[in-house]
Amino acid sequence: MVFLEVLDTYLHEMMRHEGLGDxxxxxxxxxxxxxxxxxxxTVRCKECFDRRLYCHTCIVSAHERMPLHRIEEWNGDYFAPSCLKSLGxxxxxxxxxxxxxxxxxxxxxxxxxxxxxxxxHEVSLDFCGCETAKLPIIQLLRxxxxxxxxxxxxxxxxxxxxDHFHMLSLEGKLSAFEFWRALARTTDKTEINxxxxxxxxLLRMMREWRHLLLLKRGGRCxxxxGPSGTAPGELALKCPACPHPNINLPMDWETAPAxxxxxxxxxxxxDANFRLxxxxxxxxxxxxxxxxxWSYFVExxxxxxxLKTCKEPVQKSTCNAHKAVNDATKRExxxxxxxxxxxxxxxxxxxxxxMSIGDLRQGERYSVMDYLFFSSLQGSAHQRLVISYDIxxxxxxxxWERMSxxxxxxxxxxxxxxxxxxxVPKFHLPAxxxxxxxxxxxxxxxxxxxxDGEAPERGWDFLNPAAGQTKEMGPGARRELLEDLMGDRNWKKTVGLGKTLLRRIKTAVATCAEQIDSHSDFEKRLGPTVVGPWRTAVEAWEADSTKPNPFASAVKTMSQHAVRLELNEEEALLLAQGKLELFHEDVTPCVLISTGLDLEEQQRTLARDISGLGLHATDRQRLNIIQRANALRNKLNMWLDHQKLYCPAAFVLHSGENSNSQSADPVAAVPTMNLWLPSSLGPRTTCPTNLREIEWKLRFxxxxxxxxxxxxxxQIRAGVFQQKDRFERGQRAMTRSRSVIARLQDKIDDCAERYRVARRALAALAPILNKxxxxxxxxxxxxxxGDIRAISAGEIRETEGRRTMSWIWRVEGVAETAGQNETIHDSLRVEWCKSRARAMRWSEEVELLxxxxxxxLAFLDWKAAQWxxxxxxxxxxxxxxxxxxxxxxxxxASIMRSLTREFRRTWASVPMLMSLHEPYKVFSDWDANNVDTTSPYIEVRS
Incomplete structure (x- = not known):
């Protein structure tokens, strides 16, 4: 580090100030x-920029306008602390x-x-005693x-x-005791005097200072x-971006179309907080x-x-066992x-x-939260409310019954x-x-x-550091400190709205376009016949929440026993049909390629089983692998004998490969034998075109x-996961569930590898066949x-609102498959509804921002006019x-107008950004003229 090279210089110069210098x-x-x-x-000032020594008379004369500076005097050996009072x-x-x-x-x-x-400082102070003298407190304040x-x-x-302590308490949650201790130690670090x-x-002065600032900034002077005319909640800083009738809403907002x-x-x-x-x-x-x-706390x-007269309703939760409901009166x-x-x-x-904050007496009771909710809305003229609460x-x-x-x-x-x-807030909803x-x-x-509805949680994060000092305070002092912190946070949010809203709208416009494109592609591939009934159902639910919810799955997921039964029946069926071990004697070109693909699959299976054998496999396990490898080698040799009849070039390549092979382990060599199917030969190797056409069709x-x-x-795995999480208890049941999930995962991995091999073959054959x-x-x-995920799962770190569906669910043919599988059809319906909701929410977000x-801007103009x-x-x-x-x-008023100018400058690029935005609309052309594209609001839910 550079600092270490000049460390001595810094230290020496600091030490020089301890003495008389030159x-x-x-x-x-x-x-x-x-x-x-x-x-x-002999005297110098510790706080003046001038570090020279002065006599007693000059230092006193120079500090008549700076009487609170600290000085020190040379006593013959070192500089000792002194004070201006002792010098006169x-x-x-x-x-x-x-x-x-x-x-x-x-x-x-x-x-x-x-x-x-x-x-x-201890100073000698004289009040004016003339006939026209003001009160001592006025003389001090002047x-x-x-x-x-x-x-x-x-x-x-x-x-x-x-003012200094006020800022420290706001930013660092510094207590008055800590501030006082810092001042006392700065005055005398030895604590001798x-x-x-x-x-x-200091406590008393700071409380009064906070209160006076609140009144001053609220315009009460x-x-x-005066202060006595302050209305309830008047001194709380309002959110400029929220709708305020007669302040920042259009004149016709009450008659706006749906x-x-x-x-x-x-x-x-x-929300409630139990740390404060x-x-x-x-x-x-x-x-x-x-x-x-007058501010944020209720009267x-x-x-x-x-609270003395209200009746607490007895209501057990019909949802999960939320502590906020069932244990509201049981908290210590x-x-x-x-x-x-x-x-x-x-x-x-x-x-x-x-007028929205109140103390909890015995937990998060409905009666308390009801009072705070209606208190915060008193005098409200809003006709539409979106209320977020974790319960x-x-x-x-x-x-509405309790409102009485x-x-x-x-x-x-x-x-x-x-x-x-x-x-319900998004983070709390999964519970x-x-x-x-x-x-x-x-x-x-x-x-x-x-x-997302999680704003109260972020607000507590700002207030919780003050919990250590507020828990020891009296009720009035505690409320005033917390209100001061809340007001400061509201002000910081106000001045930060320019950057905050700009960042949000940039993200919203880009993500909206991405979600709309994704949903449009998904919808067009499904087709009008599939999507039409779904759209009718989801729009009916949005208009009337009592209608069937299209986001809820209508098909019961398969149970663990049903999945195990299906897997065993599938294996029994394959064995009964002889598909795993069957080899055709009458070989045609189609049979040749089909058999080659089957042998390729058996090679992959054998390779996987060999890799999973482990270092300490038993003799029986090794015997089973060797017998399977020998049987597969015989099948491969028989298939190669037939292959040379249709494609001699492949047989030549295979013969050359065998002559160069020096494998020390004949068993391990079986899964790696190259079959030299037409897709492996390349364009310059002679191969009948009909074999390549056959392989193309079979690979596709x-x-x-x-x-x-x-x-x-x-889809089956998702159902097993859901059942395991909701119903399985105990080691035995969990072990069985994990066993089923592992078998399903092996099956998914096998299918993925089969798909990748098939696609590589198609990529090799396409240019040869002019595809x-x-x-x-x-x-x-x-x-x-990352593409191998359930229809309702996003990529890693993708939330529901930003989730994109894997392409495997959006390709052509999925709808036809869904018609044959009720589970997939139901999942597609739910996913289409979610995809549509994502596109609509992001489109709404752009309009809302x-x-x-x-x-x-309208609020700040109103605020400036008010001042x-x-x-x-x-x-x-x-x-x-x-x-x-x-x-x-x-x-x-000038500050408000300065904020307006700054916000306009910050948002100068927004009009151009909005010109690139295309809001959500009905993409399908078959009934676009008959569908209402507005976003209806949900009715009161009772």
Missing amino acids: NTSPGMCTNCRTETVTRLA LRIQLGHPHGERCVNPQPAFDDTFTIVDSASV HCLFPATSVAPRSAATFAAL PPPDRYEA NDPA GKAWLYSLFVGI KRKNVSSDRADPGLGRG EGAYQDY FKGLAASGLGTIECIRHDFKRG ACQWSIHL DIPPHLQLPPLPERQVAFL HITACQTSFSFNYTPGVGRT AQAQDALNHIRASL SHESWATSLQELRD EEEMRRV DTRAVLDGGMRTDITRGAQAYAKRQ
Whole structure:
């Protein structure tokens, strides 16, 4: 490393600052050397850029405007810590700099403690005692010093220190105790002369500072009503991309057609967190908080009154045994005043909503989550809601009946046209039963785009690091700290919307085109006869969720015993027909090639069995292999005798190969013997054309048959996996299941190898027989390991929304095969519905992102106009306060307009990107004119 080469230089220069540098002793003060009396320069400032030494008088004079700098004095041996107070510096408040008060009022005991962002200072401070003097707290605030108390303050913190700690608490979740300890140690690392303990004062000042910032940023100083006129939830930062009536929605949004109305849906998510506990310390009476219900938490008094009177419904889960349902009242909460937090938030953009957070008393009870849900929507005019909850399948059942227990002012208006979709977040969905996985899926629900519903989980990740300090706080202090963190996260999300939405729309446009192309190809290959009834069924379900769900499989998967029976019957049938050992005596060209393909298959089987023999095989196992190898060699020799009658050139090649063979193991040589079928001879070797034509037809059929067996075996294996995971218990049953799965996998591997051999042969014969590439390679593509997957499985790391179906399910002939196999036909139907849903969701995502970008710009324009209005004050305040409020409002309006300009610049390429986007439409031409291509919304599910 380069640093190690100059390590000594760095160390020496750091050490040089410990002494006097080039001097052996302090000299005369260069600042006052022209005076009659010269003074010895022994003092320097640790924080000024100037590192020279000064005398006592000059250092005090230079720091009248910087009274909180730390200094050190040379004592003859080293620099010892000192302070400006000991040198005679006094801080004068209430007068311009340089003007001394005629009636100064020293602080208590002539010592005042000031907490700075770097250390703690004890200073000599004088308040102004003139007749026109302001209150001591005003004198401190005028000098950017925040008093620790409003009555006879003895200590204060600089605005810079509070702002510095505020940012550390937001970004690093630093506690006040840790910040204070850092300041105390910086002031005196030896702790021999520690500063006065002002930890409690720092806690108080920081709470007040947070509250004042909240009011200031909420525009309460620009309102004649002041803080007392704050409305519930008014101080919470709204999501600019969410729909807000009368703010960022079109004038006619309420009458939008069905094909566009879903764009104005409100997406909210519900979740609970059991890490943000609070111990049973203090109480709401002792620590009520400075602003209750003004921001993200619900108003505590009304909330507690509701919890005392509400009735908790007794409802066992009809889905899986979700702990949030069955164990809602069983969680351990001994010694806790709050067992966690419940939240309602925007799931499209991860914003916390106002009046949506509340403490959990005894777990995640329906009554608590109901109150928080309706509180977050109070005054809402949205007619369409998408609600995400990990137990939505249970919570939604009697929601509208339970609404009657909610306070009247929180209940939603009875709008008959209101439409609601209850869905389960994507990550949580696999924990539900199969019926819920299709009925409550974001992937299959129209009008939700690519929303995943997991936003609350990401929000907890930001708040959880503060759990260590909040669990020890009183209720008011805890709520204020958490609200401060939530507001900061909402603001960071706001300024990051430009990059976030741009990244999302770039991904959405590209992926939408990919999914549409994939679905179009799949649909066209299936054909109108197959797809027509499926489309009718899925559109009927989307219009009315009580109709049969087309995403649910209608065919019961084969059981383990049925699969084992089928495999054994297949082997018995092959043995009974003699196909494994049969060799034809009357050889025709067709029989010759057919037999050659059979022998090739037997060679592969023998090679696999030899490789699986192992190092410690028994004599019986070795005997079986040798007997099979000898029998196969006899068959190969007999076949070669017939081959030389039809293709002498192949016999010559085989004879030359035998003369050069020096194999030490005759058994291992049998599977590797080259049969020299027509596909192996090459274009320059003489071979009858009819033999090549026969092999072409047989190889093509062999490849198609191998694909059919792969598809069927994959579906059977998927059914066995599902049965094993859901029903098999115990070592014996699991072992049997794994045995069946292993046999199925061996069969799939054999079929894959057979297909690859057949395709290589076709590729070799095609140019010789003048077969065009398009005539066969389209339906018989190259088979990769990743292509061998079930119809409902994607590639590695592909989620359901991004999943692409393997080409083996999209080639021609699959539909015809499906007509003969009920399992494959049902799987194709479900997969077609999923493929259509993926194309539609990505198409919706593009439209939704475009609309959200428009809403963001409209919201910021509205916000800027709101601050412009706040800059016009009618009076009621002093002139100096009015000027400050106007300046602040104009600065906030400027920030909003700056964000608007930045977002427009960031999104400058979006119009061109959208010109490349083609939304989803009905691809099939046979009934395109008769199909409604709009995306209907789902009705309320009760």
